[in-house]
Amino acid sequence: MADPVELMLGDLTDKYAQEPVSDAFIRLYTDDQRFGRTFASLHERLNDHFAAINDRARSTRHYWADSSREFISLIDELAETVGTLRRAGFEVAFREEYNAAVKQCKPWLSTSGGSTVPENFEPIEVVRYEPVFTRPETAVKLKKQITSVQLQMVGQGSYANVYSFVDPDYGIKVAVKRAKKDLNERDLYRFKQEFDIMKRLSFPYVVEVYRYDDERNEYKMEFCDETLRNYIRKRNSSLGFATRKRVALQFLYGIGYIHTQDLLHRDISLQNVLLKVYESKAVLVKLSDFGLAKDRASEFTHTKTEMRGTIRDPTLSSFKDYDIPNEIYSVGWVLSYIFTGKESLPRPNSDAVTKIVRKCTDSDIEQRYSSIREIIADIDRLESFPGEYRAEPENAPSPQRQR
Numbered sequence: 001m002a003d004p005v006e007l008m009l010g011d012l013t014d015k016y017a018q019e020p021v022s023d024a025f026i027r028l029y030t031d032d033q034r035f036g037r038t039f040a041s042l043h044e045r046l047n048d049h050f051a052a053i054n055d056r057a058r059s060t061r062h063y064w065a066d067s068s069r070e071f072i073s074l075i076d077e078l079a080e081t082v083g084t085l086r087r088a089g090f091e092v093a094f095r096e097e098y099n100a101a102v103k104q105c106k107p108w109l110s111t112s113g114g115s116t117v118p119e120n121f122e123p124i125e126v127v128r129y130e131p132v133f134t135r136p137e138t139a140v141k142l143k144k145q146i147t148s149v150q151l152q153m154v155g156q157g158s159y160a161n162v163y164s165f166v167d168p169d170y171g172i173k174v175a176v177k178r179a180k181k182d183l184n185e186r187d188l189y190r191f192k193q194e195f196d197i198m199k200r201l202s203f204p205y206v207v208e209v210y211r212y213d214d215e216r217n218e219y220k221m222e223f224c225d226e227t228l229r230n231y232i233r234k235r236n237s238s239l240g241f242a243t244r245k246r247v248a249l250q251f252l253y254g255i256g257y258i259h260t261q262d263l264l265h266r267d268i269s270l271q272n273v274l275l276k277v278y279e280s281k282a283v284l285v286k287l288s289d290f291g292l293a294k295d296r297a298s299e300f301t302h303t304k305t306e307m308r309g310t311i312r313d314p315t316l317s318s319f320k321d322y323d324i325p326n327e328i329y330s331v332g333w334v335l336s337y338i339f340t341g342k343e344s345l346p347r348p349n350s351d352a353v354t355k356i357v358r359k360c361t362d363s364d365i366e367q368r369y370s371s372i373r374e375i376i377a378d379i380d381r382l383e384s385f386p387g388e389y390r391a392e393p394e395n396a397p398s399p400q401r402q403r
Helices: 004-017 023-029 036-058 065-087 096-108 185-200 228-235 241-260 324-340 352-360 372-380
Strands: 152-156 160-166 173-179 209-213 218-222 273-277 283-287
Touching (some): 004 065, 023 036, 036 065, 036 096, 065 096, 173 185, 185 209, 228 273, 228 324, 241 324, 324 352, 324 372, 352 372
Antiparallel strands (some): 152 160, 160 173, 273 283
């Protein structure tokens, strides 16, 4: 005889398997393989109603008839789903603020003629980047900070400041990028878009971002120790060829990856390439600052014609025309710095590194590399200086010539 509990749970999961759910919500529940899609579907639809009600509360205070009926149905569905799981022995925690918001809305929702949002309605804080449903067996309790942590400024830019703090749960440094308060609507849009772009990327050589705070217009991300500029400048006299080559390849792998995602960075610079530096002297390159990134697959990328970015291709007359050849120019400039420590392009000569850099930055864009993959192949073929076939110590003498 079939287990009635399993039949009940099977019907539940089958029902939500057919529900369309966006990846933005699926990703919040990846730890719950069995019921993650169920929670993601409920969460997404709750957010749609909460956002719409917030908007109507600021305008006509009338919530449409069809939407009111759908929300009433969703509230019933929520209670039934959570009840089913609890009867089957699965404890489900529903975020307190969301539970309160549902209770706040339920009394004034009407099944006909639409619903009037009360004058004393408290706007609902919409949660987009954290789960609102959890199960104790798939969750871990973290510390709840009563006092604020101390932020330390580690960088400043045109649109945002970057701070760091030590996470109280894990004891590790985390970075916070906070938009400046005087940003106009366009630049704030670009700042939020930067987070959205980075959130969808997953690669060892791209900075990982964690969550966006709509109230403060800031987001948390992994902490990196140094910019490429500072890393090379402090070690230029002792940094060996093998290390420079590893840094160059990691940088290129990162750029190559974002190109496979139909993105152009458009602001590659010595400041926007970061490094995590370990006690063993190992390094990990991390691409950051995607505020000017262009999604080549999107028709909605906001681009003005005036030139932007730090390293500008002299052949480019309009920023909206920026494409792979212009990105490769910036790549060549950064590669030159990695191998020479000089913030200028090398004069023509016969060494292999200079040939690669000159091909990246050729004034005739038809003569440039057509892809990052081609550059990686040429960098990979570079040979070490004489005597540098093993990893060199940090204080090794600077090589004098390239074979």
